[in-house]
Amino acid sequence: MTTDLLFAIRGVRVNNILNVDHLDIRKEKVTCITGESGAGKSTLMKLLNKMISPDSGEIFYKGAPLKDIDSVKHRRKVVMLSQVPLIFPGTIKDNLMMGYMLNGSKPDGDEVLKQAIHNMQMTKELDEDAGTLSGGEKQRLALARILLLAADVYLLDEPTAALDEDTEIMVLGHFMAEIKKKHASLIMITHSRKISEQYAEERIDLSQPPFREEMDNNTRGGL
């Protein structure tokens, strides 16, 4: 059964930060990555987005070695939301348009944009300044922007860290529904056990064996 395999990670090492011997991530699933701070969650996600390349080992995307796939083309289909929300100077609309521009895709009309903002539980107009938004609003604007892109895989690095629990549930609920509608895959880093329990169809815990154990063994072996 290789057909439902999205990512296959084989013997991957990044410095002393991350050591993943064997990990499969499946298509059209919601996969949650957990682990204590500094466990290498963001590093793992950046590998999938080809923001970094492993020192050794290999990553396969839909069966093809990731190292042979053009980075920019790959990232346009496997988009990643950075841990720090990316807000450009300008209005909310400018920020949404920036997503299409950077992603190299065709923008939607204002009605779609407004709805996207509304779906993220924001009561803001498109022409409002994005710079004055609160931390949580910036995070939701970044979420709205990435969801407007027609990607195959969505990688979210702690997307709701700045949101209160009620908003978090509503925003993620909407995100999950849209992902399922698009038949896309979602990989999400979260600190919240509750979120992971509620939404994850697959779980990767970087604080647990085999990741933790291998790390320790290797560190010891290296000394």
Added chain:
Amino acid sequence: MENSSIIDIEFWRLISAYLFVLLLIIIFKVRGIARERKLAIAAFRMTLQLVIAGYVLTYLFELSNPLLTLGVILTMEGFAIYTIYKQAGTRLSVNLKKTIAISMIAGTSFCLVFFNFVVIHFEPWYDPRYFIPIAGMIIGNSMTGITLSVKELLKSFTTQKDMIEGALMLGADPKAAVKPYVNHAFDSAVLPTINNMLGMGIIFLPGMMTGQILSGVSPLLAIEYQIVILLGILGSVGLSVILFILLAFRNFFNLNAQFFPEGKN
């Protein structure tokens, strides 16, 4: 140059001008600003370098040899590039150093050739009386421009790392991801030259023109030269900085379009 209305400054009067340096040293001392050493060194070096330059230029003007003129230009170019490396404030990667050298040489040479052969058009083409001071101005200003853009580029790439990486994660082309910062670096490198043009003739007379007028050249002729020199400087700064910036940003990405804010080696 021709009529001798210029007053030769007597030696003791020239020395008296150094009282200004003394004044600044006293101010630094009184205010407790630790700069007097640097100022003293600067005053000393300025004097020494200019005296040497004076003799060397006299010698070069008398010889008027094409190879010597070109040699002087090359030396200036080398010194300017070295100064940029020094002034950049951080350790530059080998690739970045190459890019700086290429854009300095290409940008200034193009402007110098255009300026000397089209705008001023003097004979013989290597006449050091024209070639050397014009090259000095063009190379000096491009040097300042590139220094500013190097600093600005390195600073914003470091402080805006998250923004640039965030854009890449969405599938941005490296060029698009750094565009705002690259544009800003270009702007801040060219802006001093533009501001300089705004105040020209009203707030101050530039050094070259002051020198020319003092040595007896008519203000109208001095202005003709000043105008073309300023436009030449603008062109040279613009050209060398845009070359630098267009070539430089590639040094910060590897073939996998991954970003290195300090420049890859």
